[in-house]
Amino acid sequence: GDSVTQTEGPVTVSESESLIINCTYSATSIAYPNLFWYVRYPGEGLQLLLKVITAGQKGSSRGFEATYNKETTSFHLQKASVQESDSAVYYCALGEGGNEKITFGAGTKLTIKP
Amino acid sequence: AQTIHQWPVAEIKAVGSPLSLGCTIKGKSSPNLYWYWQATGGTLQQLFYSITVGQVESVVQLNLSASRPKDDQFILSTEKLLLSHSGFYLCAWSLGQGAETLYFGSGTRLTVL
Numbered sequence: 302g303d304s305v306t307q308t309e310g311p312v313t314v315s316e317s318e319s320l321i322i323n324c325t326y327s328a329t330s331i332a333y334p335n336l337f338w339y340v341r342y343p344g345e346g347l348q349l350l351l352k353v354i355t356a357g358q359k360g361s362s363r364g365f366e367a368t369y370n371k372e373t374t375s376f377h378l379q380k381a382s383v384q385e386s387d388s389a390v391y392y393c394a395l396g397e398g399g400n401e402k403i404t405f406g407a408g409t410k411l412t413i414k415p
Numbered sequence: 416a417q418t419i420h421q422w423p424v425a426e427i428k429a430v431g432s433p434l435s436l437g438c439t440i441k442g443k444s445s446p447n448l449y450w451y452w453q454a455t456g457g458t459l460q461q462l463f464y465s466i467t468v469g470q471v472e473s474v475v476q477l478n479l480s481a482s483r484p485k486d487d488q489f490i491l492s493t494e495k496l497l498l499s500h501s502g503f504y505l506c507a508w509s510l511g512q513g514a515e516t517l518y519f520g521s522g523t524r525l526t527v528l
Contacts, residue, residue: 346521347505347517349516401511407458407459
């Protein structure tokens with residue numbers, strides 16, 4: 302079946318530093334799955350951060366970026382300068398597009414030190 | 416605006432007892448509905464999805480069942496809980512038709528003793 306592997310947490314980064322959370326995927330039924338990053342902020346529900354459905358494209362939101370790389374089957378999440386408010390759990394996810402099966406990674410807990 | 420409500424917020428149940436968790440979506444007709452489960456420290460696993468009333472597809476077998484008795488309601492249940500059922504259960508909806516952005520409820524924390 303499909304699988305998503307992401308940076309094992311917890312991850313701690315100092316404010317204003319750069320961040321990368323790695324995500325690689327394996328899709329068994331489709332060559333170009335849809336890719337997502339979801340986020341759960343403390344005390345809030347899980348919500349979409351960004352998504353990319355076309356290989357080679359980049360998605361961005363709240364200063365975060367992720368590029369769909371079909372050669373390396375990766376979708377790493379990056380931010381140039383993190384803020385304390387970015388502390389959350391981040392999940393990479395894969396969708397096959399049409400059959401409603403959406404697979405999540407294990408999540409990466411990110412803590413930003415002030 | 417669409418809202419999603421899950422109930423209960425938390426449950427503590429005995430092994431072997433029955434369970435029923437619910438989810439209601441308001442403000443969106445004919446959504447796709449999903450149940451996810453996350454064991455403590457584990458991965459978020461898709462359990463079921465439904466694209467229409469009365470039809471539910473199983474993704475992972477965990478001795479649980481799901482039903483969609485109404486367009487806006489999704490129920491997760493079992494007649495006999497196992498210790499391994501403990502965890503966090505999330506309901507979600509999407510627009511369907513390949514638009515896979517999921518909108519999640521606030522979840523139910525289940526502890527089986």
